[in-house]
Amino acid sequence: MTSGDFYDALETRAPAAREAALMAALAEQVANAKARSGWYAKLFKDVDPRAITSRAALARLPVTRKHDLIALMKENPPMGGLEAMPLGEASLIFTSPGPIFEYTTDRPDFYDAARALYAAGIRKGDIVHNSFSYHLTPGAWVMHSAARALGCAVIPGGVGNTEQQVQVMAQIKPVAYAGTPDFLKIMIETADKLGLSIASVKKALVGGGPLFPQLRAFYKERGIQCLQSFATAELGNIAHESPALEGLIVAESKIVEVLVPGTRDPVAEAGQVGELVVTTLNPDFPLVRFSTGDLTAVLPGPSPCGRTNMRIKGWMGRADQTTKVRGMFVHPEQIAEVVKRHPELKRARLVVDAEEGLDAPTFRCEAAASSPALADAVAKTFQAVCKVRAAVIFVEPGKLPNDGKLIEDVRKVA
Amino acid sequence: MTSGDFYDALETRAPAAREAALMAALAEQVANAKARSGWYAKLFKDVDPRAITSRAALARLPVTRKHDLIALMKENPPMGGLEAMPLGEASLIFTSPGPIFEYTTDRPDFYDAARALYAAGIRKGDIVHNSFSYHLTPGAWVMHSAARALGCAVIPGGVGNTEQQVQVMAQIKPVAYAGTPDFLKIMIETADKLGLSIASVKKALVGGGPLFPQLRAFYKERGIQCLQSFATAELGNIAHESPALEGLIVAESKIVEVLVPGTRDPVAEAGQVGELVVTTLNPDFPLVRFSTGDLTAVLPGPSPCGRTNMRIKGWMGRADQTTKVRGMFVHPEQIAEVVKRHPELKRARLVVDAEEGLDAPTFRCEAAASSPALADAVAKTFQAVCKVRAAVIFVEPGKLPNDGKLIEDVRKVA
Numbered sequence: 092m093t094s095g096d097f098y099d100a101l102e103t104r105a106p107a108a109r110e111a112a113l114m115a116a117l118a119e120q121v122a123n124a125k126a127r128s129g130w131y132a133k134l135f136k137d138v139d140p141r142a143i144t145s146r147a148a149l150a151r152l153p154v155t156r157k158h159d160l161i162a163l164m165k166e167n168p169p170m171g172g173l174e175a176m177p178l179g180e181a182s183l184i185f186t187s188p189g190p191i192f193e194y195t196t197d198r199p200d201f202y203d204a205a206r207a208l209y210a211a212g213i214r215k216g217d218i219v220h221n222s223f224s225y226h227l228t229p230g231a232w233v234m235h236s237a238a239r240a241l242g243c244a245v246i247p248g249g250v251g252n253t254e255q256q257v258q259v260m261a262q263i264k265p266v267a268y269a270g271t272p273d274f275l276k277i278m279i280e281t282a283d284k285l286g287l288s289i290a291s292v293k294k295a296l297v298g299g300g301p302l303f304p305q306l307r308a309f310y311k312e313r314g315i316q317c318l319q320s321f322a323t324a325e326l327g328n329i330a331h332e333s334p335a336l337e338g339l340i341v342a343e344s345k346i347v348e349v350l351v352p353g354t355r356d357p358v359a360e361a362g363q364v365g366e367l368v369v370t371t372l373n374p375d376f377p378l379v380r381f382s383t384g385d386l387t388a389v390l391p392g393p394s395p396c397g398r399t400n401m402r403i404k405g406w407m408g409r410a411d412q413t414t415k416v417r418g419m420f421v422h423p424e425q426i427a428e429v430v431k432r433h434p435e436l437k438r439a440r441l442v443v444d445a446e447e448g449l450d451a452p453t454f455r456c457e458a459a460a461s462s463p464a465l466a467d468a469v470a471k472t473f474q475a476v477c478k479v480r481a482a483v484i485f486v487e488p489g490k491l492p493n494d495g496k497l498i499e500d501v502r503k504v505a
Numbered sequence: 506m507t508s509g510d511f512y513d514a515l516e517t518r519a520p521a522a523r524e525a526a527l528m529a530a531l532a533e534q535v536a537n538a539k540a541r542s543g544w545y546a547k548l549f550k551d552v553d554p555r556a557i558t559s560r561a562a563l564a565r566l567p568v569t570r571k572h573d574l575i576a577l578m579k580e581n582p583p584m585g586g587l588e589a590m591p592l593g594e595a596s597l598i599f600t601s602p603g604p605i606f607e608y609t610t611d612r613p614d615f616y617d618a619a620r621a622l623y624a625a626g627i628r629k630g631d632i633v634h635n636s637f638s639y640h641l642t643p644g645a646w647v648m649h650s651a652a653r654a655l656g657c658a659v660i661p662g663g664v665g666n667t668e669q670q671v672q673v674m675a676q677i678k679p680v681a682y683a684g685t686p687d688f689l690k691i692m693i694e695t696a697d698k699l700g701l702s703i704a705s706v707k708k709a710l711v712g713g714g715p716l717f718p719q720l721r722a723f724y725k726e727r728g729i730q731c732l733q734s735f736a737t738a739e740l741g742n743i744a745h746e747s748p749a750l751e752g753l754i755v756a757e758s759k760i761v762e763v764l765v766p767g768t769r770d771p772v773a774e775a776g777q778v779g780e781l782v783v784t785t786l787n788p789d790f791p792l793v794r795f796s797t798g799d800l801t802a803v804l805p806g807p808s809p810c811g812r813t814n815m816r817i818k819g820w821m822g823r824a825d826q827t828t829k830v831r832g833m834f835v836h837p838e839q840i841a842e843v844v845k846r847h848p849e850l851k852r853a854r855l856v857v858d859a860e861e862g863l864d865a866p867t868f869r870c871e872a873a874a875s876s877p878a879l880a881d882a883v884a885k886t887f888q889a890v891c892k893v894r895a896a897v898i899f900v901e902p903g904k905l906p907n908d909g910k911l912i913e914d915v916r917k918v919a
Contacts (some may be wrong), residue, residue: 169677178677179630181658186673194658216593225639226663227673244595244608249640259600259641263583263592 098206101343102398109400113346114144116372121152124377129172130155130163131379146357149348149380154355154368156382157325158411161189170194175377185229187324193229195236196375202229202327203344203373204237207320210333210340210398211296213267215242220260220292222248222270222278223299230299233320233327234269243267250274257282257289264291272302272317276309290314296331298322301406321405323383326371330403338390338402346370347401348380349389352410352497353423355380361389364495366410367403386410386495412498416443417450419479423497429454429472435465437488441481445502452481461485512620515757516812523814527760528558530786535566538791543586544569544577545793560771563762563794568769568782570796571739572825575603584608589791599643601738607643609650610789616643616741617758617787618651621734624747624754624812625710627681629656634674634706636662636684636692637713643738644713648683651742657681664688671696671703678705686716686731690723704728710745712736715820735819737797740785744817752804752816760784761815762794763803766824766911767837769794775803778909780824781817800824800909826912830857831864833893837911843868846886849879851902855895859916866895875899 097103104112122140124131134153142148163171169178170192178184181194195201213219219238223231225247238245246265248256257278268275275295282289295310295317302319310317318332321339329347330339341347349358349365358365367387370379386409390402412423421441430436437457444451454473458465466483474480511517518526536554538545548567556562577585583592584606592598595608609615627633633652637645639661652659660679662670671692682689689709696703709724709731716733724731732746735753743761744753755761763772763779772779781801784793800823804816826837835855844850851871858865868887872879880897888894 164676177630179632179658182653184632184658184660184673184677186669186676190672190676192673192676216591218593218598224663225645225661227661227666227669231639232661239596244593244598246598247639247641247646249638252641255600255641258604259598259606262578262600262604262606263598 096397098209099343102206102340102400104399106393106399109343113372114146117149117346117370118142118144120370120372120374120377121379123374124175124379127175128377131377133172135379146348149346149370150355150357152355152380154350154380154382155378156411157191157323157384160191164190164192173378175375183229183232185227185232185324187228191324193324194376195229195232198373198375199236200240201236201373201375202233202322203342204233204320204322204328204331205241206342207318207328207331208234208237208241208243208267208269208296210331210396211267211318212294212316212334213238213241213243213296217267217294218244218246218263218265219267219269220246220248220256220265222250222256222268222274224250229324229327233322234296237328238269253278253281254285257285257287260289260291261287266291266293268292268295268315270295270297271299272297272306272319273300275315275317276306279313296320319405321403325376325378325381326369326383329367329369329383330405333394333396333398335394335396337394339405340394340396340398341401341403343400344372346372347403349387349403350382351427352386352412352495353425354427356427361391362493364388364407364493366495382410384410388493388495407495410495412496412500414443414498414500416441416452416477416479416481419477421477421479421498425477426497428476429469430456432472432476433465433469435460436469438491440491440496441498443498443500443502450502452479454481454483455486455491456483457488457491458485459488510811512623513757516620516754516814518813520807520813523757527786528560531563531760531784532556532558534784534786534788534791535793537589537788538793541589542791545791547586549793560762563760563784564769564771566769566794568764568794568796569792570825571605571737571798574605578604578606587792589789597643597646599641599646599738601642605738607738608790609643609646612787612789613650614654615650615787615789616647616736617756618647618734618736618742618745619655620756621732621742621745622648622651622655622657622681622683622710624745624810625681625732626708626730626748627652627655627657627710631681631708632658632660632677632679633681633683634660634662634670634679636664636670636682636688638664643741647736647741648710652683667692667695668699671699671701674703674705675701680705680707682706682709682729684709684711685713686711686720686733687714689729689731690720693727710734733819735817739790739792739795740783740797743781743783743797744819747808747810747812749808749810751808753819754808754810754812755815755817757814758786760786761817763801763817764796765841766800766826766909767839768841770841775805776907778802778821778907780909796824798824802907802909821909824909826910826914828857828912828914830855830866830891830893830895833891835891835893835912839891840911842890843883843886844870846890847879847883849874850883852905854905854910855912857912857914857916864916866893867898868895869898869900869905871902871905872899873902
């Protein structure tokens with residue numbers, strides 16, 4: 092690999108140098124968030140930003156969860172105080188399901204996605220056909236702003252109008268595609284049917300849904316290298332693949348944590364599945380410990396491609412496991428709280444089943460040594476914390492699945 | 506009116522100063538077109554750009570007609586030589602019906618539409634809800650690039666999703682709307698139905714279709730000032746209304762001519778309806794004497810708003826009147842040619858009717874004095890030029906309608 096294989100020198104920094112730079116930037120971003128965002132001014136009222144210079148210090152800060160933004164923005168329009176400026180000073184304003192609202196500014200490559208395009212082989216002067224939607228949501232704009240920052244021309248294809256999109260590609264001959272994983276295949280098949288060729292496309296960066304191995308193989312057969320970006324409406328590109336195809340490499344402007352779902356606590360060790368929580372260093376839309384609501388896990392070790400940043404496994408499910416048991420809401424943070432009160436317990440999981448139409452929750456705990464007295468104490472704690480009773484069952488440490496679930500709902504819908 | 510009422514000082518220049526500046530820029534643009542565009546290199550092979558410093562000199566240059574681009578671009582992809590750069594150096598690439606292809610570059614306010622927004626009362630820091638389509642066509646991008654150049658934030662509403670567009674407006678409270686004339690009314694009625702308010706909207710700039718007086722009145726009643734821009738995919742904003750509501754004022758980067766349809770000749774006097782032909786001074790996509798295929802007329806005199814540029818009446822129909830008579834295509838330029846060959850004729854018009862299922866064309870000419878000999882001569886010329894016979898009828902000068910039509914097809918479709 093030559094230096095031309097990397098978007099910038101940040102990607103190949105020594106991990107310790109990156110960590111030092113990120114932690115210095117973190118303190119600044121916490122200060123910036125507190126100063127400019129009404130939400131963080133309140134949330135960080137008692138936080139001294141100068142002290143937030145380590146992952147341990149970061150781990151003590153409260154988490155802002157995506158699903159909470161719906162109520163927050165409804166109560167306090169337009170954006171629940173999360174906006175760092177009057178929205179008239181933004182450049183684009185979006186909405187995504189919830190509704191939740193987001194914005195961008197003129198800051199080039201606002202979403203730090205140019206490095207994802209670059210890793211996918213896309214270069215200055217390339218023409219990129221962008222089949223995400225430009226309407227209302229940030230979808231297309233993540234790739235659009237990245238392609239423009241990289242110096243690419245963009246065909247704003249949007250969604251739908253498949254035949255028209257194929258016709259413009261056949262005429263303009265873009266070398267790159269950005270969009271959902273499956274739509275490029277649909278366009279290739281449509282082109283075949285119309286007797287047109289879109290074989291100019293050699294590189295693709297996809298997102299917004301899973302890229303299944305057989306789909307990646309289909310593209311490879313057609314001479315297209317197809318890589319993935321994991322992006323959200325608020326944060327843009329969080330992590331992306333490289334030609335090494337070993338996990339997703341975190342973007343240089345993001346600090347990624349994986350938490351025990353529903354808590355503010357990082358998982359005990361790399362590899363454990365948990366809630367994806369991101370701090371972005373973009374000063375124009377500061378989000379500190381922002382939970383996207385997704386599950387992921389850290390992939391230990393460095394990428395063989397030469398990029399030295401942390402890698403994650405990509406999307407592993409939804410993090411929000413809140414459910415109703417005998418009429419009471421039970422949240423994953425309550426399960427984590429029960430575990431925290433009993434040092435004998437390693438991990439635990441509430442399994443909610445039903446017997447003869449009645450909810451039958453069991454609290455399964457990993458414990459090195461169990462006893463009837465411990466079971467009794469845990470049951471009492473569970474009832475106190477969750478306002479509902481559950482049977483306590485001990486399992487050997489390591490026996491609960493590593494899937495990030497604190498609550499597993501196995502009730503069948505009648 | 507104060508100076509704050511104008512986008513820039515160009516708008517209130519003394520007409521002679523503007524004309525001098527435009528003519529100097531014209532020579533430069535002709536040179537630029539010849540140097541950078543393969544199409545104009547060929548078309549202007551024998552043209553000395555330094556000589557094109559007057560409207561009379563401009564009037565001798567050939568016209569490039571929009572409908573000819575379809576074949577041109579098909580034969581010589583990607584853009585028939587009209588592109589002034591490799592398309593990978595563009596910023597956006599579009600298609601519009603035909604198909605015809607267009608592009609933009611990074612040049613701020615590429616389409617000179619910021620002054621149209623400004624005339625509609627829209628200012629830096631305003632939030633603009635943009636309901637044109639961002640997908641494939643330049644529609645939304647004309648207003649988008651203008652709003653961004655002006656320093657406005659944009660909600661990229663796009664087309665469709667009416668309820669979702671209304672919901673984001675109710676939350677974000679944009680002060681301005683850009684889109685088709687009727688869609689804002691549809692959104693207002695949808696908001697009423699949903700119990701939401703989008704009364705934050707006070708200013709609108711519309712295009713892409715006619716703004717009927719009763720629709721303008723509806724908006725006025727709702728406290729919304731609604732003005733029009735006349736824009737095309739290739740040129741962007743050609744002319745726009747001001748609060749004076751007297752015609753559309755030509756954009757400062759455009760040189761507008763009104764031609765006898767199908768010819769390269771300007772109409773004899775201001776006010777006559779003819780083919781809209783535009784030379785843009787944007788160096789990145791040079792178009793010289795580009796016919797949009799529309800009819801318009803110059804509105805004599807200056808606008809009461811203080812803007813001193815030429816005014817036009819807006820869209821008055823399609824310029825392309827080519828039709829088939831007894832199996833032969835007849836083009837408006839052929840009608841103009843017949844008139845040119847007989848100095849006794851002022852204007853003429855071919856009226857194509859049918860009698861008992863057979864085409865019955867009459868060539869109606871304005872002539873100060875008529876004679877059977879002249880009628881005979883004109884009929885012979887007509888047949889020589891048009892390859893088809895027509896009855897010649899004389900009318901008094903000024904009796905033919907001023908609607909830009911050289912061919913009027915009054916045959917009923919069975």
